[in-house]
Amino acid sequence: MIARRACFSICRSHAVLPPCSAIFRNLNVVPGASPCRVAWKLRGPELPGVCITARFASSDRQMGDARRPLAVPIPDLDKANKAELLRALEASAGSPFSDEPICPAPSPMVIVVSGPSGVGKDAVIKRLRELREGLHFVVTATSRPMRPGEVDGKDYFFISKEEFLSMVEKDELLEYALVYGDYKGIPKQQIREYMAKGYDIVLRVDIQGAETLRGILGKSAVFIFVVAESELAMVRRLVDRKTETKDSLLVRIKTAREEVKSIRHFDYVVVNEEGKLEDAAKLVGSIIDAEKAKVRQRTAVI
Ligand SMILES: Nc1ncnc2c1ncn2[C@@H]1O[C@H](COP(=O)(O)OP(=O)(O)OP(=O)(O)O)[C@@H](O)[C@H]1O
Known part of the structure; x- marks a missing residue:
């Protein structure tokens, strides 16, 4: 969860991407791979829960093509396993799904x-x-x-x-x-x-x-x-x-x-x-x- 948040905040800060090559190296991902494929690799078991989605939204912007829709494949609803489907939906939605309560608990009355x-x-x-x-x-x-x-x-x-x-x-x-x-x-x-x-x-x-x-x-x-x-x-x-x-x-x-x-x-x-x-x-x-x-x-x- 902490890693997810840290990553997401990096993305939101619009960090310039070149230093990301270092990040990629640490994460064993080849720079230059398509954003979509890298996203899938990084969501593997070695890095459970790391949010790459938002970063690629930022990377796209850095590449000067903010209007280009993210090509994130959403698997068939009836065939995909649930975890895979949720990851794909998160990727398409642009940020991880928070499990924090949507409404705060009512205060004592x-x-x-x-x-x-x-x-x-x-x-x-x-x-x-x-x-x-x-x-x-x-x-x-x-x-x-x-x-x-x-x-x-x-x-x-x-x-x-x-x-x-x-x-x-x-x-x-x-x-x-x-x-x-x-x-x-x-x-x-x-x-x-x-x-x-x-x-x-x-x-x-x-x-x-x-x-x-x-x-x-x-x-x-x-x-x-x-x-x-x-x-x-x-x-x-x-x-x-x-x-x-x-x-x-x-x-x-x-x-x-x-x-x-x-x-x-x-x-x-x-x-x-x-x-x-x-x-x-x-x-x-x-x-x-x-x-x-x-x-x-x-x-x-x-
Ligand atoms: N729905 C009901 N049906 C029948 N009897 C009831 C009902 N509710 C309360 N009572 C009875 O009525 C009596 C008065 O109830 P209670 O003492 O709770 O009233 P109260 O409003 O608290 O009174 P006070 O303000 O004088 O203390 C009690 O004997 C209670 O058991």
């Missing part, structure tokens, strides 16, 4: 998942986690008490109000808010660390958090709004979850009615229908795939 309380954001994310690799789900820091079944460091980092405020002071949070009396915030360090490792980042925030993040990240992140198929379904889920008091339930329902209006600020909406959690999680996965296939990628810098 930030996906913000939001929606009213009780629509199933956590449930969708949990399923997506099982379905897809290469995603890092940022663990939010919160000052709220742990719910039964939750695990510190997995569901949230459960910290005291004082610890939370100290993180705010040190500018260690990308975004934070006081939600229903408790602090919730996104640690920056975690995002940086995982983006550096090539992971896509999923942030799960409430509507207020999504608004703040839109101000910080703008178009550099993808914003997905999760909803239930109806208000009734959303309230049922909240009731069935049995995590709220009567009062907090009412606050969440009133807030949710307002929050649905902000749907227009998002890039995508995912309807998480009753009993169709799998479909909702897969749809989020498809959105990520579609974003990765975009010609103009979003590039978030945290």
Whole structure:
């Protein structure tokens, strides 16, 4: 490969040919042989991969006949062996075929998942986690008490109000808010660390958090709004979850009615229908795939 590149760059530099007789001598090729035949000799096993093609394009120009088409025989497609055919095609195309990727790998992206309380954001994310690799789900820091079944460091980092405020002071949070009396915030360090490792980042925030993040990240992140198929379904889920008091339930329902209006600020909406959690999680996965296939990628810098 190195030899190929070196040779190709010599050709591109339009090096004057007389010194090439020395090159020919080293390569055991008789100067004066027809360009085409020399090309074939040099592509033999003694010099695997050396690109002669481009050099002869240059040699032709040096000979003052740039318009003369290169006489490179392309063997019959159905008879030639593949390696021979590729070499002939390379010769005719004028430069070696690169096996470098045509498009660079997409850079890690930030996906913000939001929606009213009780629509199933956590449930969708949990399923997506099982379905897809290469995603890092940022663990939010919160000052709220742990719910039964939750695990510190997995569901949230459960910290005291004082610890939370100290993180705010040190500018260690990308975004934070006081939600229903408790602090919730996104640690920056975690995002940086995982983006550096090539992971896509999923942030799960409430509507207020999504608004703040839109101000910080703008178009550099993808914003997905999760909803239930109806208000009734959303309230049922909240009731069935049995995590709220009567009062907090009412606050969440009133807030949710307002929050649905902000749907227009998002890039995508995912309807998480009753009993169709799998479909909702897969749809989020498809959105990520579609974003990765975009010609103009979003590039978030945290
Ligand atoms: N598609 C679905 N069908 C039926 N139940 C669901 C579905 N999605 C989620 N749920 C259930 O609805 C309840 C609320 O879901 P979840 O806790 O994920 O909501 P959330 O949007 O994260 O809420 P919050 O913002 O209050 O934390 C949970 O008990 C969950 O198991």
